[in-house]
Amino acid sequence: MQRFINNPDDIVDETVAGFVRAHSDMVKLDAENNRVVLSQWAGEKDRVGIVTGGGSGHEPAFIGYTGKNMVDATAVGELFSSPTAKSFHDCIKAANGGAGVAVLYGNYAGDNMNVKMAAKMAKRDGIEVKTVVANDDVCSAPATEREKRRGVAGEIMMWKIGGAKAATGASLDEVIATAQKAIDNCRSVGVGLGPCTLPAVGHPNFEIEPGKMEVGIGHHGEPGTRVEELKTANEVADDMTRIVLDDHNLPAGTEVAVLVSGLGATPVDELYVLFDRMASQIEAAGLKVYKAYVGNYFTSLEMVGATLTVLALDDELKPLLDMDTACPGF
């Protein structure tokens, strides 16, 4: 595969530089840490600050969700690797407007450790920090061990709703409770058809044989829980929908938001093919699709594949999902 690379070691810095230049109306670089992207609205007085962060290679996540009524400060890691504790700490300081900071991030070993250390550092600065750890990826652990599940595209819903809640002037505890509810109401699944390559490594970090697919694949190429013959788009859509809804177990009549994201190298038209069938299946299960997002929202370099996220809505979450935002990712 041919790629646009200068020096593989510089790709993250160059991505961030291009990103803040392109979207300077909404985001800026932290003055002292070039691995911290700030919303132009970050640090607003008496509003709870929202922080996230994660490895690079998932663009537009994580940086793309920095903006108005969204994330205030985003820590940027190496490709597929957690940001440093220092970067999370710098984010917390920049996002703090005196009402505390909610760090809303995904369940990965590195992020857990670095956020824990950053929260400790922030405590010494006198900043109150609370966290929500996203774990929406159904196939990464059984339902009985939900605390072990990874966070994937459901994080976008958590940031959207958490950021909107903060914008209403809610307290830190209220923002945390609502962001927690948002991720608790999310279930996601990924299917991979082709692997991805870290430019500095130079070869794919796992193989998917021609004609096969991996059901339950992770955002970093964590191999799936099932490898089987590639089926038609409708059959794959049915499988993905079944996995998510079986785990979700939602009462009929529930309104949901549906997010179908490409993993980087799947054409957007195929995502719409999947979505059409998924929406039919979701409606057939007695649920109502209130809002849909289809596109490349949370990618994994040039992995071929897609993820499905279903968020169950209620009267609190709907207006928060609908609140206007200004961020490059939407």
Add this chain to the structure above:
Amino acid sequence: MQEINNKGAGGIISGVAAVIVDNKAYLSEIDGKIGDGDHGVNMAKGFGRAADRLDPEGTLTEALQVLSDVLMSEIGGSMGPLYGMMFSDMADSLGEAETIDAAKFGAMIRAGLEGVQDIGSAKVGDKTLLDAFTPAVDAFDASIAAGNTFPEALVAMKAAAETGRDSTIDMVAKVGRSSRLGERSRGVLDAGATSCAMILGAFAEDITARLS
């Protein structure tokens, strides 16, 4: 007397870094089988930067602190905080010591092990760097307690680290990125245990050379 000077021992970390940088591709390759293949890349970046910044003629304490600072503030990932805490606690344990004998070295690696246990959540048998590190520290202490010399204890430490590293092949990962694979993580070395055995091996060889 079986001891080395702390001053001038900063070069040990230059040697450790060289081993990690030389094995960049190998570490990424084994990580890629059950992880995401970035272990070698990120380790080489951190250890390489530290090697550029540390003073090989300075103390081991200072060099450990330089390495820890780079890992914690510039590398991130899982290995940033884990190895960052390990080297920081090793530096704290050595402190201002003028010389390093077997007792000080044993206390230093024990402090490093406790640092890793404190920040991480793994136990022995979970297929992590602790499977190399824990038996290595225990073997060093046991060898000294049995009346062996410092170099003999270093040989025991290095051997135990390698045996521990190899034991990870048959393990199923319990924490970290590969843990979600369950049985599919069996049959592959753990990248963290492999890099840890390299680090301890490089320590053993350099100190042995300094002692003779």
